[in-house]
Amino acid sequence: MTMKEIKDFVAQFNASIPLDKSRVVKNRNRYYLLSKELKQQVPKNFFYAGAYLGAVKGASFFPSFLLLSMIAETKANRLVVDKKTAWLFICGRDIFKKGIVKGDNLKKGDYTLILNKHNECLGFGKITCNLRGTVDANKVVVKNILDIGDFLRREKRSSKRQKRSRKLQGNNRKPLRATRK
Amino acid sequence: MSGKQFFVNRYRKLGWTHKQTKPKQAIRINTTTASREKVVNRLQSLGIALQKIPFLQNGYWISKSKFSVGATAEYLLGLYSIQEAAAQIPATLFTELENKTVLDACASPGGKTVQLANQMKNSGVIIALELKKRKMFALANQLERSRVTNAAVYQMDAREASKLNKKFDCALLDVPCSGNYATDKDWFNKRSLKDVEKNARRQRQILAEAVKVTKDDGELVYATCSLEPEENELNIDWAITNLNVKVEEISCHGEEGLTNVFGKELDRSIEKCRRIWPGQTQGFFVCKLRKLA
Numbered sequence: 001m002t003m004k005e006i007k008d009f010v011a012q013f014n015a016s017i018p019l020d021k022s023r024v025v026k027n028r029n030r031y032y033l034l035s036k037e038l039k040q041q042v043p044k045n046f047f048y049a050g051a052y053l054g055a056v057k058g059a060s061f062f063p064s065f066l067l068l069s070m071i072a073e074t075k076a077n078r079l080v081v082d083k084k085t086a087w088l089f090i091c092g093r094d095i096f097k098k099g100i101v102k103g104d105n106l107k108k109g110d111y112t113l114i115l116n117k118h119n120e121c122l123g124f125g126k127i128t129c130n131l132r133g134t135v136d137a138n139k140v141v142v143k144n145i146l147d148i149g150d151f152l153r154r155e156k157r158s159s160k161r162q163k164r165s166r167k168l169q170g171n172n173r174k175p176l177r178a179t180r181k
Numbered sequence: 182m183s184g185k186q187f188f189v190n191r192y193r194k195l196g197w198t199h200k201q202t203k204p205k206q207a208i209r210i211n212t213t214t215a216s217r218e219k220v221v222n223r224l225q226s227l228g229i230a231l232q233k234i235p236f237l238q239n240g241y242w243i244s245k246s247k248f249s250v251g252a253t254a255e256y257l258l259g260l261y262s263i264q265e266a267a268a269q270i271p272a273t274l275f276t277e278l279e280n281k282t283v284l285d286a287c288a289s290p291g292g293k294t295v296q297l298a299n300q301m302k303n304s305g306v307i308i309a310l311e312l313k314k315r316k317m318f319a320l321a322n323q324l325e326r327s328r329v330t331n332a333a334v335y336q337m338d339a340r341e342a343s344k345l346n347k348k349f350d351c352a353l354l355d356v357p358c359s360g361n362y363a364t365d366k367d368w369f370n371k372r373s374l375k376d377v378e379k380n381a382r383r384q385r386q387i388l389a390e391a392v393k394v395t396k397d398d399g400e401l402v403y404a405t406c407s408l409e410p411e412e413n414e415l416n417i418d419w420a421i422t423n424l425n426v427k428v429e430e431i432s433c434h435g436e437e438g439l440t441n442v443f444g445k446e447l448d449r450s451i452e453k454c455r456r457i458w459p460g461q462t463q464g465f466f467v468c469k470l471r472k473l474a
């Protein structure tokens with residue numbers, strides 16, 4: 001297994017992460033990093049295991065937030081943003097120059113991780129203009145590509161899918177099942 | 182044999198007077214991603230008022246919040262999970278979890294799987310089983326959000342766990358149950374004794390299979406959010422008689438398990454179980470078993 005998709009993705013941030021090739025498993029289109037114990041003990045037909053790294057869909061690689069956090073531990077491209085900007089970013093918005101509190105050495109076309117003031121990775125984006133020179137404070141400088149608000153969007157999509165499927169079955173009433181806590 | 186009056190009468194016969202309650206919303210701090218103090222301070226600075234749950238180490242009730250606690254950056258970063266207070270008890274009952282091989286028999290939506298991983302400090306292995314595919318996506322999201330790295334999830338009926346060809350040190354049996362009225366306002370209208378008995382039969386099958394895949398001297402924690410003795414004390418009484426297990430002493434919130442159910446005398450050791458009638462928490466039942474060699 002090559003892990004090329006992961007390496008290429010990480011390289012976009014001017015970074016590399018040490019991944020033990022023998023412990024990375026590709027299951028369908030998804031990559032997982034397994035601990036030694038998991039690698040030894042778990043049968044291969046799992047649905048999810050260890051640290052989920054990301055999925056390949058067509059020619060694109062969709063990283064997990066665990067992978068982004070692993071990249072953030074290196075000296076990868078990064079921008080630290082203020083509280084308000086962090087929240088707007090999580091809501092799917094792009095980033096204005098005025099929201100950046102740290103990191104101004106990136107150029108147009110670079111990919112960068114977005115961190116909050118606690119140095120926690122909120123996602124990543126693409127720089128839309130050089131940050132090195134003078135930039136208007138109200139100009140969008142980072143286009144949002146992926147942010148942790150995606151967890152909520154996934155839930156929303158999944159509940160919409162369930163409603164749609166119930167409708168298609170001609171049964172809008174939720175069936176009575178055993179309850180989970 | 183259904184309806185509010187029917188069930189309320191049953192509860193009275195078990196020694197409890199029904200009252201309408203609404204459990205407080207609760208969270209559990211994920212201590213593998215941040216310290217408890219740090220998370221509490223951050224939530225308080227957002228204007229969320231927290232009240233420490235006295236019987237839990239990392240649990241807090243939400244006293245006041247102007248917005249959903251499921252939509253904060255801290256939640257999305259996996260610093261805490263939304264988990265009902267009583268539901269936080271079962272995972273805390275294992276003696277020692279680090280570096281162990283643990284079965285989470287009915288894992289979705291994953292709150293307790295994450296809690297187990299926290300307690301294990303992401304060491305060892307958790308095998309999490311879930312029967313329904315649509316629930317597995319939510320479970321996977323929960324594990325990714327909470328930075329769990331020691332779990333493997335399988336689409337499998339817990340009653341077929343032996344197909345994994347594995348022996349476990351510990352097993353958490355958070356079995357599917359009939360639920361209780363405190364978390365479902367229509368509960369009395371839609372449940373009947375027939376449902377309860379059907380769930381109880383399935384729970385016994387899960388218990389039997391879990392005992393089979395647990396190592397000798399291994400620990401099993403059995404939990405339901407049902408108030409019905411068929412799914413709780415009567416199932417444990419059945420397990421003591423038919424499976425090679427004994428009930429272990431536990432120290433946690435709740436009343437002693439019932440040893441006389443509708444006139445039937447049960448094994449005395451069942452008083453070591455804990456029954457939680459609805460109040461500040463939802464209704465709950467929890468029991469720790471040890472597999473005998």
